Amino acid sequence: MTNPMNEHEHDWTIEAKTTLFDLKLGEVWAYRDLLLLLVRRDFVSFYKQTILGPLWFFIQPLFTTIIFTFIFGNLAGISTDGLPKPLFYMAGITAWNYFADCLNKTSSVFKDNAGIFGKVYFPRLIMPLSIVVSNLVRFGVQLMLFLLFMGYYYLSGAHIQISWAILLFPLLLMLMAFLGLGAGMIISAMTTKYRDLAFLIGFGVQLLMYATTVIYPLSTAIEKYPKYSWIIEYNPMTPIIETFRYGFLGEGSFSWNGLAYATGITAVLFIVGIVIFNKVERNFVDTV
Numbered sequence: 001m002t003n004p005m006n007e008h009e010h011d012w013t014i015e016a017k018t019t020l021f022d023l024k025l026g027e028v029w030a031y032r033d034l035l036l037l038l039v040r041r042d043f044v045s046f047y048k049q050t051i052l053g054p055l056w057f058f059i060q061p062l063f064t065t066i067i068f069t070f071i072f073g074n075l076a077g078i079s080t081d082g083l084p085k086p087l088f089y090m091a092g093i094t095a096w097n098y099f100a101d102c103l104n105k106t107s108s109v110f111k112d113n114a115g116i117f118g119k120v121y122f123p124r125l126i127m128p129l130s131i132v133v134s135n136l137v138r139f140g141v142q143l144m145l146f147l148l149f150m151g152y153y154y155l156s157g158a159h160i161q162i163s164w165a166i167l168l169f170p171l172l173l174m175l176m177a178f179l180g181l182g183a184g185m186i187i188s189a190m191t192t193k194y195r196d197l198a199f200l201i202g203f204g205v206q207l208l209m210y211a212t213t214v215i216y217p218l219s220t221a222i223e224k225y226p227k228y229s230w231i232i233e234y235n236p237m238t239p240i241i242e243t244f245r246y247g248f249l250g251e252g253s254f255s256w257n258g259l260a261y262a263t264g265i266t267a268v269l270f271i272v273g274i275v276i277f278n279k280v281e282r283n284f285v286d287t288v
Contacts, residue, residue: 106184
């Protein structure tokens with residue numbers, strides 16, 4: 001007599017030991033439907049009880065651009081490299097918002113999803129990946145708004161020249177996503193033990209924006225504050241935003257060395273983030 005249990009093949013084998021660098025990409029692909037559901041959940045839950053709904057995608061960068069133009073462009077008189085002030089700020093805001101959203105939301109992924117992680121098994125990497133993908137929707141809408149600004153100022157006679165560096169846009173998008181993802185996973189793992197980081201990350205990201213060329217060009221920082229400009233130059237988001245402006249608007253401090261530096265920092269943070277994330281996910285339920 002044969003054991004009926006042997007007649008069935010098992011699709012999954014649950015093992016206790018995994019390596020730190022095991023990304024479980026096969027499982028992530030198998031759970032791709034869950035990834036899409038999480039993306040939809042993030043979009044619907046965030047705007048479900050709002051009056052204006054997805055219009056906030058436009059309102060937030062538009063109002064931020066107006067405020068930056070009035071305060072930094074008109075009152076402070078900060079240079080914008082000869083570009084129209086609203087267009088200059090919109091470029092920086094569009095790139096920065098995507099990175100900041102990925103970082104902010106990924107940094108609390110363990111805390112926000114502790115209930116789900118403790119009850120159901122699925123590749124934990126699905127959750128931060130869903131954040132990066134869902135933020136692409138918002139980034140796409142803001143990018144369209146930025147392109148509308150470009151079209152308006154171009155027809156108005158402003159000096160706007162799209163350069164060859166626009167071909168690097170897919171690389172810039174990947175760098176912003178993986179930089180926010182890697183740094184966010186590191187912070188998320190640390191907040192399982194050190195809750196104070198959750199309070200610091202909110203305004204810490206806002207402060208980091210002022211050390212990035214969102215509201216001023218790199219050339220102005222080097223010219224006026226050469227002693228402290230190295231802080232801005234060593235910020236990996238600086239060459240990303242400068243290349244973004246140079247590609248779309250033809251103005252900016254483009255440098256292959258700077259872009260290579262940003263790529264290296266992004267790769268290191270992403271790998272370290274994966275290692276720490278895989279290590280903490282095994283026993284984070286005991287500490288959260």
